[in-house]
Amino acid sequence: MSTANLTRDETAARSASVTVRTSRVELDLTTAPDPDETGFATVSTLEIETVAGGGVDTWVDFIGESVDEVEVDGVSRPVEWDGARIRLTGLGGRQTVRIAARGAYSRSGEGLHRFVDPVDDQTYLYTHYEPADARRVMACFEQPDMKARYTFVVTAPADWLVLSNQAAASIDAVGDAQRVEFAETLPISSYITAVAAGPYHRVEGEWRRGEQTIALGVHCRASLAEHLDADEILEVTGQGLDFFTDAFAYPYPWGKYDQIFVPEYNIGAMENPGLVTFTESYIFRGASTVAQHEARANTILHEMAHMWFGDLVTMRWWDDLWLKESFADYMGAHATAAVTRFPDAWVTFATRRKAWAYQQDQLPTTHPVVADIHDLEAAKLNFDGITYAKGASVLKQLVAFVGEEAFFEGARRYFAAHAFGNTTLDDLLRHLEEASGRDVHAWSRAWLETTGVSTIRVERDADGGVLVQTDPRPHRLRVGLYALRDGRLERTDAADADVRDERTPLGALGPADLVLPNDGDLTYAKVRLDDASLGTVERALSTLDDALARGLVWSALWNATRDGDLPAARYLDIVRLHAGAETHSALRADVLANAAFAIAHYVTDDARPREWAAWLETAWHSMRSAEAGGDAQLAWARAVGVAASHDDTRAQELRDMLAGTLAAPDGLRLDPELRWMWLAALSATGHATAEDADEELRRDPTAKGRTAHRTVLAARPDPEVRAAAWHAAWDDTTLTNDHLSATISGVRAGGRRDLIAAFDEEYFARIRVVWEERSIEIAARLVRGLFPERDSLDLVDDWLAANEDAPAALRRIVVEQRDHLARDLRVRAAQPR
Secondary structure (H helix, E strand, C coil): CCCCCCEHHHHHHHHHHEEEEEEEEEEECCCCCCCCCCEEEEEEEEEEEECCCCCEEEEEECCCCEEEEEEECCEEECCCECCCEEEEEEECCEEEEEEEEEEECECCCCEEEEEECCCCCCEEEEEECCCCCHHHCCCECCCCCCCEEEEEEEEEECCCEEEECCCEEEEEEECCEEEEEECCCCCECHHHCCEEEECCEEEEEEEEECCEEEEEEEEECHHHHHHCCHHHHHHHHHHHHHHHHHHHCCCCCCCEEEEEEECCCCCCEECCCCEEEEEHHHCCCCCCCHHHHHHHHHHHHHHHHHCCECCCEEECCHHHCHHHHHHHHHHHHHHHHHHCCCCCHHHHHHHHHHHHHHHHHCCCCCCCCCCCCCEHHHHHHCCCCHHHHHHHHHHHHHHHHHCHHHHHHHHHHHHHHHCCCEECHHHHHHHHHHHHCCCHHHHHHHHCCCCCCCEEEEEEECCEEEEEECCCCCEEEEEEEEEEECCEEEEEEEEEEEECCCEEEEECCCCCCEEEECCCCCCCCEECCCHHHHHHHHHHHHHCCCHHHHHHHHHHHHHHHHCCCCCHHHHHHHHHHHHHHCCCHHHHHHHHHHHHHHHHHCCCCCCHHHHHHHHHHHHHHHHHHCCCCCHHHHHHHHHHHHHHCCCCCCHHHHHHHHHCCCCCCCCCCCCHHHHHHHHHHHHHCCCCCHHHHHHHHHHCCCHHHHHHHHHHHHHCCCHHHHHHHHHHHHHCCCCCHHHHHHHHHHHHHHHCHHHCHHHHHHHHHHHHHHHHHCCHHHHHHHHHHCCCCCCCCHHHHHHHHHCCCCCHHHHHHHHHHHHHHHHHHHHHHCCCC
16 A cells, blocks of 8 residues: 555554644645646655653655655754655654645645636636545645644745735735735644645635624635636625624624635635635536536635634544534525525425435445545545535435524534534534434434335335335434325325334325325335326426425436336436426426436337437427527527437537527527537537637637637547547646546446447556556546446456555446446336347
8 A cells, every 4th residue: 555545543542742833834826837847846844742751753744756855843853755745753842843845736635736727817726625635736734633723824826815814914026926925824634735736716704793783705716706706706705704604603703704706626615614615616607507506606605614613623533524514505405495585495405415315325336424535545435425425415404303503502502612623423412412402313323323215115005005115223203294186296195204114004094186295205215106106297397386395306206217216218208298398497407407418328229219319309409499598598509519419310400509590599698618519419410520629719719618629629530530549548647637527427438338338348458557657636536537337337347356466546436336337227228128
């Protein structure tokens, strides 16, 4: 195992023997605009204290180009650095450790990422660390329970905006540069420190509550300034600060609240206190749906919840990652529904976030919400649907169990007792139990410390109903009864039930055309509809006025399709009949995406071309008949782009619309994102050339345009083109994270297995090498993105059998990809012939 992969046991031993008090980090970023400069100077001065008695041996973490000097109390030490750890020996008492090194600018989104904007050739920098990439920027103790007070000092070009967790304490001219020293932070973990620098555009705001005033800032690249809807972002930010200040009874502690939207970002957002980073995907260059705005609001509030859950009080080790992520996921939905213009955020949660959890929980690699995380590679992969969405789902149950006021009172006590410290599961449960008087340890054992998802259904007979569940566990849920009246489905009654066993009698149930288990989404379980209810929703799903009830039905239908219980063709018929009438933006988007996924993965090979053709026609006519300029029209236009990459029936019309010789539907904006999407579809079916791609790039020479251009070029259905793109993904180490993903997208475009199947064996020969040689972020994209979707499991099973000694994180990804393929093959085999 590489020494970069820190383990739980060795880091626990380190924090038991060493305490870090302060860290002063000096970064010289003046080299950043020079493309020939690969790195930057970084100096870390650490005030530490070791256990009494002296003679302590330990290490400081750093990954970069070089370590040049190591001093302890001003005395030079030999540099003992293996590429990841700087060895220190014979420490005792309070001491000062100074390490001068050279870090490397990143192209993978890990550490200090450098980006050059093709629009204006300006250079932008930002950091991203979670779980353990601060060591790519500064020498530090890279574990969450070794908190320190950080002071960042950054030398950068004079015309740049420089940001960090705290406000600038001083700015001095140094020749043609500026030297910015930031105020000292409160105690925080290394992974949530942050620096950003470049000619960023800034919009300022302010939040006030009583005597507290928080300076707000929203930032993006200068070339995106015209698209930044800062007013809405600041509005949601103020709503969130109001909500969390009241809910947690602990004033926001981090001084200022900057939010920055950055390019080539690996995740949605990161909760660095005082400087939250977001993907630029949340800046909408063209038309956008209500679902996109709701998702951004949810993410803003998710990250804000982390200011308390995760930043103020932090898990001791990554086993308790859920202590921040599950809570933030729950709080993001809760606050979005409570205080923003998206009051039905729980509808989106019930169908979108829970779908992620249900999928993850059925993999052979599933794990309890409270996981056993042995090392950092395992931690990196546990930012998943269990830690986020399942954890949030069961927290929603906990709130119902203990009561909302008791839940928030427990949280208040937790913050008060552990502010600026580190905790485990027991710490939180103790405060919740004290506040509620309920046995939350039993709840924890049932939900946080187990794996798997139950499937529930209602069996009806003359005597009433019985709720049946697989994988029995305790639920408190509601069974909704709906009747068709005047052609519309209406709720007529409901039965509440406490369920523990495999079969629970519900007693007499009134007449109902639709029986909906888990009505109201009160528990975490997959739902199966009985045959009569399935027939009802097949005819009348879109007549349900309640968006949450519709969402639960859509979810039940999708899960049944994924499990092979509902024929994919029947699911697609229901979608074609009712998706056009769906009014909820997120539900519509998810249903359209699921329909395309079902065709690509679950429909039999012989039926797939026919289904793609039918789906393209559905999307095409729905786009043309939808309200001009409306949410639905945009969603269907995007669905056209997906379907048209598999069927070329509408290729000429799409080309003509892009060329302007055929009018697009009234109200439909052919913005850059939609144009590139359609052009990529045309490329995948052989109806767009390299010259077409180059012409589109001249229209949109932005960063996103250049990324999309790569996809269009790689998508051309020429064996030599696909082969070159496949090999470039593996071998071209100059590709950024986004350019790598764009290349992979092109390789896979249109589902053309015939063009890339020749590389299946080579894939398995490469994956151990790439895991050893590339960063985990890049390696994981390759292993997942280029996994061969064959018609058998032979090659992957052979690899797993021959590579039992492969790194656990790599094996986990391969096992999960195998399971996805096995499901595809199993569900296809179950389709009626």
